[in-house]
Amino acid sequence: NxxxxxxxxxxxxKTGQSMTLQCAQDMNHEYMSWYxxxxxxxxxxxxxxxxxxxxxxGEVPNGYNVSRSTTEDFPLRLLSAAPSQTSVYFCASSxxxxxxxxxxxxxxxxxxx
Amino acid sequence: xxxxxxxxSMDSYEGQEVNITCSHNNIATNDYITWxxxxxxxxxxxxxxxYKTKVTNEVASLFIPADRKSSTLSLPRVSLSDTAVYYCxxxxxxxxxxxxxxxxxxxxxxxP
Numbered sequence: 001n002x003x004x005x006x007x008x009x010x011x012x013x014k015t016g017q018s019m020t021l022q023c024a025q026d027m028n029h030e031y032m033s034w035y036x037x038x039x040x041x042x043x044x045x046x047x048x049x050x051x052x053x054x055x056x057x058g059e060v061p062n063g064y065n066v067s068r069s070t071t072e073d074f075p076l077r078l079l080s081a082a083p084s085q086t087s088v089y090f091c092a093s094s095x096x097x098x099x100x101x102x103x104x105x106x107x108x109x110x111x112x113x
Numbered sequence: 114x115x116x117x118x119x120x121x122s123m124d125s126y127e128g129q130e131v132n133i134t135c136s137h138n139n140i141a142t143n144d145y146i147t148w149x150x151x152x153x154x155x156x157x158x159x160x161x162x163x164y165k166t167k168v169t170n171e172v173a174s175l176f177i178p179a180d181r182k183s184s185t186l187s188l189p190r191v192s193l194s195d196t197a198v199y200y201c202x203x204x205x206x207x208x209x210x211x212x213x214x215x216x217x218x219x220x221x222x223x224x225p
Contacts, residue, residue, distance in 0.1 A: 004156075033213065042200065043157070043215040059214065090156050099145050099164070102213065104156030 002026050006091050006105035013081045013112050021076040021108050023091030029103070030096045032074040036060065036087040037107075043090060049074055050096065081112045117201045122220040131188045133219050135201030138182050146177060146184045149200045151218070157200060161186065188221075196223045 007022045025032065033048035035058075045058030049068040063085060065077040074093075078085060088109050092102040118136040125131045137146070145164050149157035161168060163175040163184070174187040188195055198218040 035215070042198075042217040045214060048213075092156070099162060101147050101149075101159040101162055102157075104158070107154070107156055 004091055004093055004103050004105035006089075006108050008108060009106065010109045011111070013078075013110065015081060015083060015112060017081050019078055019081065021078075021089055021091075021110070023074045023076065023105060024072050025074075025091075025093040025103070026072065027093060027095075027103065028071060029093035030071070031100075031102075032068065032091065032093045033058070033102070034064070034066065034074070034076045035090045035092065036085075037090060038087050046076065046089075078110075083112045086110060086112045116214070117203055117216040119199075119201055119216055119219045121217065122222070124222045124224065125191055126224050127192055128190050131191050131195070131221065131223075133186045133188075133199055133201075133221070134183060135186070135216075136183045137201070137203040140181050140203050144203045146175065146181075147202045148173070148175065148184075148186045149202065149215075151198045151200065157215075160199075191221075191223050193223050193225065195221065197221060 004025045030051045034046040035043035037043045044060050046064050047066040049055045052068050052071050055066050055068050068074055088107045090107045091105045094100045094102040147162040148160045150160050151157040161173045161175045163177050165177050168175045176185040198220050200215050200218040204213050
């Protein structure tokens with residue numbers, strides 16, 4: 001099983017450029033989320049979705065957009081990249097339920113110059 | 114939102130038992146307690162989950178007191194490969210307002 005797949009694994013952008021980080025899961029999970037992890041830090045929630053067509057903001061949503069048109073995909077868009085968005089981005093998914101752990105992708109390492 | 118507090122770092126030696134405690138004073142009735150392990154350059158990986166009392170699997174045990182305001186992850190006979198960051202999470206995806214918040218984690222270093 002593929003689980004949670006993130007693409008690309010690495011990306012370098014210039015300030016002001018836009019891009020989309022892709023996340024796909026094949027487990028039919030309702031819940032999906034995006035986190036960023038800065039060096040030596042924990043994960044901070046950017047946006048999350050509890051199902052197709054439903055998204056909401058996390059702790060650090062500014063500068064990012066999401067949409068959830070299908071159950072499988074949850075892309076994260078950087079509208080105008082800034083050096084402060086240099087980070088490792090993780091996508092996760094889980095079933096809904098009180099006892100459902102999250103499954104994480106391998107991350108996208110993003111550098112903004 | 115249930116906030117968690119963990120030690121920033123811990124050191125131990127191979128073959129020892131390691132206990133990492135997490136405080137979560139405002140845990141909600143339906144919240145489960147979940148622990149994740151993260152190695153460098155990888156996403157977090159599920160280790161163990163519990164609601165109350167004790168849970169044990171092939172890699173760890175989780176102890177939860179009756180008031181559920183804290184929990185302790187126990188790693189028996191650690192090895193060098195257990196060097197990682199360990200995160201304690203409290204919460205669950207059960208409503209449209211669900212937010213699963215990670216804390217800063219505990220950086221565990223195992224020495225020979």
